[in-house]
Amino acid sequence: MSRARMTDSPAWASATPRLSVLIPFLRDDPTDLLNRLEAEAPDLNGQVEIVLLDDGTGDAKLTAALEQRVTTLRLPARLITLTANEGRSRGRNRLASAARGNSWLFLDSDMRPDRSDFLAAWLALIQREDPAVAFGGFSLMQAPTDARYAVHRSIALKSECLSVEAREQAPEKYVYTSNLLVRRDVFAAEAFDPAFSGWGWEDVEWAMRVARNHAVRHVDIPATHMGLDTTASLMAKYEQSADNFARVIARHPTVVATYPSYRAARLIRRLPARGALRSVVRSTVLQDWLPAGARAFALRLYRAALYAEAV
Incomplete structure (x- = not known):
């Protein structure tokens, strides 16, 4: 495994979170997403923590800026900085090993919540149902409309930005780690397969395994995929x-x-x-x-x- 450097917010050490938000990134700057989540801090009473993983970006300037931002957060937060890339599955497994909550929200760094109470809505779902797995949904509400992204936009609107009812027709198929809630015991039994490399299918394959023993819920707590x-x-x-x-x-x-x-x-x-x-x-x-x-x-x-x- 790559060497890791940890940077914690002041609230990290004493927090006892119920929900851990797990954000991997590689050469992206997650600051905007971090700031939007931080805006909910006063209403969360320390029940939500953030764990960020820099999966080997190797950008000293970005690392320094993120470390400084993390140390000013009110939310309990930890930044894990790796010296070399571990890949999508291993990176998410490493994030999971750092999580302290009983439920984990995998959230990609190029996602933007579509509602101001995004974390509170996930927390309310946990308190109400404690689901094994739940996917909140995609949108393109805030995504760029440049012509160069028109083809991806067309594909995403047809096959990914679907209603709860449409996703429920094939629950395991419409599971993406971009906005995915997983309970700790479920992930302990079924982690992401590190044998997957490159891009695609590791999250759907994981959901297929999980669906054998657990219900895969689909809910309406969407976030925009900015990274077209x-x-x-x-x-x-x-x-x-x-x-x-x-x-x-x-x-x-x-x-x-x-x-x-x-x-x-x-x-x-x-x-x-x-x-x-x-x-x-x-x-x-x-x-x-x-x-x-x-x-x-x-x-x-x-x-x-x-x-x-x-x-």
């Missing part, structure tokens, strides 16, 4: 995710078989010229003059063509 990608960046992430998709298929074939992405990949797998198809749709995605919806459809087809090699 350019089309080229999103394509690169899909290209990284094919091996992870194969790993999920091997472990949960019955569940994955119900997913449209799997069915599309199986159809493409039968095509004699699937390599040519992949090249054509990739080129289509990159045509800026096409409508965003058409490019988003082509990008989903490109992902299915990539996944065809894994099914």
Whole structure:
């Protein structure tokens, strides 16, 4: 494991939190998110702590600024700074090992709460139901509307920014570690698999394991995903995710078989010229003059063509 440096807020040592908010980041500045959460401090009575993990950013200026900010917080908070990157699964597992609450909220650093009582709403849910797992939902309410993000925006609105009712149709599928509540005993039994590398599917695979023994709740406590990608960046992430998709298929074939992405990949797998198809749709995605919806459809087809090699 990488060497870690700890920086604590004044309230950290004496706090006995009920909820731990776990925020990993790599080369992002989580200060804006931290400030928004800190605004709720007077109403939380020390029941919520923040644990941040810098997963090997290596930016001395950012580290110094964050350490200074943490030491001024009213919320109980700890900043863990790593000297080298450990990856998405190992990083989140390390965050979990530092958490002291009985419930943990995994919150990505590029998320922004969509309500001023965001932490209070999560705390109220814990006090009312103490759920094993709950996902609060995505939105793009505060996200940038630049043209370069139009394709990602189109895909996210169609497949990720869904209502509670829509997510409940496949509870384990619509679980992302960007706004995810997990009870301590559940995570102790099922941690994130460190064998996943690159981008994608480690959170959904985790939810598939958890769903065997626990209800996966979906609630309306949304946060905006600010980190929209350019089309080229999103394509690169899909290209990284094919091996992870194969790993999920091997472990949960019955569940994955119900997913449209799997069915599309199986159809493409039968095509004699699937390599040519992949090249054509990739080129289509990159045509800026096409409508965003058409490019988003082509990008989903490109992902299915990539996944065809894994099914």
